[in-house]
Amino acid sequence: MVKIAISGKGGVGKTTLTAVLAHLFARDGYSVTAIDADSAINLPTALGVGYVRPLSELKDVIDERVRGPMGTYRLNPRVDDIFETYSARNEDNVRVLVLGTIEKGGDGCFCPENAFLRAILRHAIFRERDVLLLDMEAGIEHLGRGTARGVDLLVAVVEPGMRSFETLERIEKLAKDIGIEKVGVVVNKYIESARARELIRKIDRPVLGIIPYSQDFVKADLENIPPYKAVNLEPFAEIKDNLLKMVNGS
Ligand SMILES: Nc1ncnc2c1ncn2[C@@H]1O[C@H](COP(=O)(O)OP(=O)(O)OP(=O)(O)O)[C@@H](O)[C@H]1O
Numbered sequence: 001m002v003k004i005a006i007s008g009k010g011g012v013g014k015t016t017l018t019a020v021l022a023h024l025f026a027r028d029g030y031s032v033t034a035i036d037a038d039s040a041i042n043l044p045t046a047l048g049v050g051y052v053r054p055l056s057e058l059k060d061v062i063d064e065r066v067r068g069p070m071g072t073y074r075l076n077p078r079v080d081d082i083f084e085t086y087s088a089r090n091e092d093n094v095r096v097l098v099l100g101t102i103e104k105g106g107d108g109c110f111c112p113e114n115a116f117l118r119a120i121l122r123h124a125i126f127r128e129r130d131v132l133l134l135d136m137e138a139g140i141e142h143l144g145r146g147t148a149r150g151v152d153l154l155v156a157v158v159e160p161g162m163r164s165f166e167t168l169e170r171i172e173k174l175a176k177d178i179g180i181e182k183v184g185v186v187v188n189k190y191i192e193s194a195r196a197r198e199l200i201r202k203i204d205r206p207v208l209g210i211i212p213y214s215q216d217f218v219k220a221d222l223e224n225i226p227p228y229k230a231v232n233l234e235p236f237a238e239i240k241d242n243l244l245k246m247v248n249g250s
């Protein structure tokens with residue numbers, strides 16, 4: 001049982017990594033659930049499933065589950081059935097859910113949509129078996145402190161460049177805010193140079209792996225092919241092994 005959240009600056013490769021890891025875990029026989037918690041929804045495409053309805057759009061369901069009597073709300077609405085009803089499965093049998101837009105507004109925002117989406121995440125984190133992968137932009141802290149407590153590992157995806165490394169600090173803060181202790185780093189779009197190597201040496205968190213820059217990713221995206229069908233999977237397999245080791249504490 002492994003619960004992994006994947007975060008990082010826009011465009012670094014979070015969705016690509018989530019999709020390829022989902023494929024590799026499924027290939028190993030795990031039952032995999034992948035949740036798109038990013039506002040720029042693209043995980044379903046990367047996993048080769050068509051449109052998946054964002055859960056935030058289920059106004060009637062949200063109303064029915066969250067609203068209590070006289071304008072009150074339930075903070076722990078029932079959501080267990082949502083997982084089967086509003087998810088899709090791809091050809092690897094990976095289950096895909098899309099959270100949709102979460103209203104920003106800090107910890108104090110108790111709008112019904114947020115209560116519902118938080119309940120979905122909590123449910124996923126505490127009930128799901130085998131592998132759970134969360135694709136989430138840096139900035140998910142508005143989901144509230146403690147929502148992701150129970151996530152085993154936060155993977156910060158970075159590109160070898162200063163701007164991306166600065167987000168590492170934000171990710172550390174994010175991990176702290178939502179209560180995740182273990183943070184590992186994946187370096188993506190790596191192009192060999194002395195400067196890049198130096199930057200990587202400075203990362204003071206475990207580096208789970210390095211994925212080279214390759215046109216194969218760009219081509220796969222252009223042709224709308226899931227990345228795991230078009231790119232070298234070796235670096236990803238190594239990342240998968242390393243994150244299992246890190247989760248299991250060795
Ligand atoms: N190693 C790589 N080499 C070259 N291109 C890559 C690599 N990894 C990802 N890409 C490309 O970079 C783009 C962004 O990747 P991806 O969508 O996975 O990032 P993201 O972090 O999820 O972005 P967003 O913040 O928009 O959700 C895509 O076009 C993808 O194909």
Ligand SMILES: [Mg+2]
Binds near residue numbers: 014
């Ligand atoms: Mg993405």
